Amino acid sequence: MLFRQLFETETSTYSYLLGCERTRKAVLFDPVVTEVERYVALLKELNLTLVYTLESHVHADHITGSGKLRELLGSKSVVHRDGGAQCADLMVTDGVFLQVGDLEFEVRHTPGHTQGCVSYVMADRVFTGDALLIDGCGRTDFQQGDAGQLYDSITQQLFTLPPDTLVYPGHDYQGHTVSTIAQEKAKNARLGGGKKRGEFIQIMQELQLAYPKYIDRALPANQSCGNIEVQG
Numbered sequence: 028m029l030f031r032q033l034f035e036t037e038t039s040t041y042s043y044l045l046g047c048e049r050t051r052k053a054v055l056f057d058p059v060v061t062e063v064e065r066y067v068a069l070l071k072e073l074n075l076t077l078v079y080t081l082e083s084h085v086h087a088d089h090i091t092g093s094g095k096l097r098e099l100l101g102s103k104s105v106v107h108r109d110g111g112a113q114c115a116d117l118m119v120t121d122g123v124f125l126q127v128g129d130l131e132f133e134v135r136h137t138p139g140h141t142q143g144c145v146s147y148v149m150a151d152r153v154f155t156g157d158a159l160l161i162d163g164c165g166r167t168d169f170q171q172g173d174a175g176q177l178y179d180s181i182t183q184q185l186f187t188l189p190p191d192t193l194v195y196p197g198h199d200y201q202g203h204t205v206s207t208i209a210q211e212k213a214k215n216a217r218l219g220g221g222k223k224r225g226e227f228i229q230i231m232q233e234l235q236l237a238y239p240k241y242i243d244r245a246l247p248a249n250q251s252c253g254n255i256e257v258q259g
């Protein structure tokens with residue numbers, strides 16, 4: 028398997044490129060529109076064909092590159108059916124399996140940051156989007172966020188994975204690149220160490236985060252797969 032963790036500095040977003048060495052087919056998790064040229068060059072360099080762009084959710088902080096990549100390379104965009112992006116080519120729900128060459132992914136619905144959040148589980152790793160972050164989690168104060176629901180998603184859908192499963196998040200603001208389920212279960216500041224649901228909800232309520240910088244631009248654009256023109 029070919030694997031690249033790609034970082035977009037403006038919004039501290041991680042995108043991930045995975046390629047099957049046998050078939051040269053690839054997927055890209057959470058592409059950012061401003062990085063599309065970089066992805067295209069990397070795919071070419073690695074001699075890969077992009078099959079899917081896999082969204083962990085409809086983002087509020089950056090514009091997805093899925094529409095642009097579809098235009099340029101013919102890749103299909105995958106989003107959860109409750110994500111609110113009717114422009115997607117493939118709407119998935121909990122328990123769906125995706126196969127691309129020898130790469131296999133199980134879709135797990137992990138709502139709470141948004142209603143349409145999913146994590147993509149592989150045999151040795153999980154891409155958690157903005158549900159579980161390293162030593163943190165996605166915010167729950169906008170986009171139908173719900174702290175109780177996020178607690179249930181993380182504890183029931185992610186903390187139940189094998190302890191050595193690698194955790195690759197959708198963002199990191201402190202320079203972390205990868206963690207494990209065991210480490211997050213033990214140490215995550217918001218819900219590690221066996222924190223109860225009520226404690227977690229209280230922590231989330233008291234965060235008092237600033238209004239997201241790009242939400243008014245990013246949300247409508249992402250609901251149309253990054254097609255900025257439709258915003259008017």
Ligand SMILES: [Fe+2]
Nearest residue numbers: 086087157165
């Ligand atoms: Fe998000």
